[in-house]
Amino acid sequence: MKKFFIASVLAISLIPAGAVAQAYQDDREGSAAVGKLGDSGKVSRTIEITMVDNRFKPAEIKVKQGETVKFVLRNAGEKKHDMMIGSMAQLDKHAKMMKKFPDMEHADPNLISVDPGKSGELVWQFTEVGTVDFACPRPGHFKGMRGRIIVEDK
Numbered sequence: 001m002k003k004f005f006i007a008s009v010l011a012i013s014l015i016p017a018g019a020v021a022q023a024y025q026d027d028r029e030g031s032a033a034v035g036k037l038g039d040s041g042k043v044s045r046t047i048e049i050t051m052v053d054n055r056f057k058p059a060e061i062k063v064k065q066g067e068t069v070k071f072v073l074r075n076a077g078e079k080k081h082d083m084m085i086g087s088m089a090q091l092d093k094h095a096k097m098m099k100k101f102p103d104m105e106h107a108d109p110n111l112i113s114v115d116p117g118k119s120g121e122l123v124w125q126f127t128e129v130g131t132v133d134f135a136c137p138r139p140g141h142f143k144g145m146r147g148r149i150i151v152e153d154k
């Protein structure tokens, strides 16, 4: 009986710590899987994306693992748009922050803001096989202005 009691206490006290460790792990894996800022001297492919109000064209892109892609974003809309690459959790978090602070300045390496009629570039390296999301996190845009990059085995 005493043994059972100790085991239960141990199990209960271990749950929260385990849950925290799991959450941290998921977040870390998410950020590793989306890739990283690419070296502009090592671009293996250029992909053009047109931004309209409020959509990306195309919204689905295929790349190979290890590729460094230069995205050239052309804003053909009348509003300012962003392209942010990340996990859906990261994009969602950023979109919520932008809702609170719509005029916030960006300094994120995985985000490019493009004014109407202008172009911008974002160089990104895809390090792992899987699906990487991108979106415009601006208020009113985020729900519809999304896309995904399918990273295939090289």
Ligand SMILES: [Cu+2]
Pocket: 054, 080, 081, 082, 136, 137, 138, 141, 145
């Ligand atoms: Cu937008």
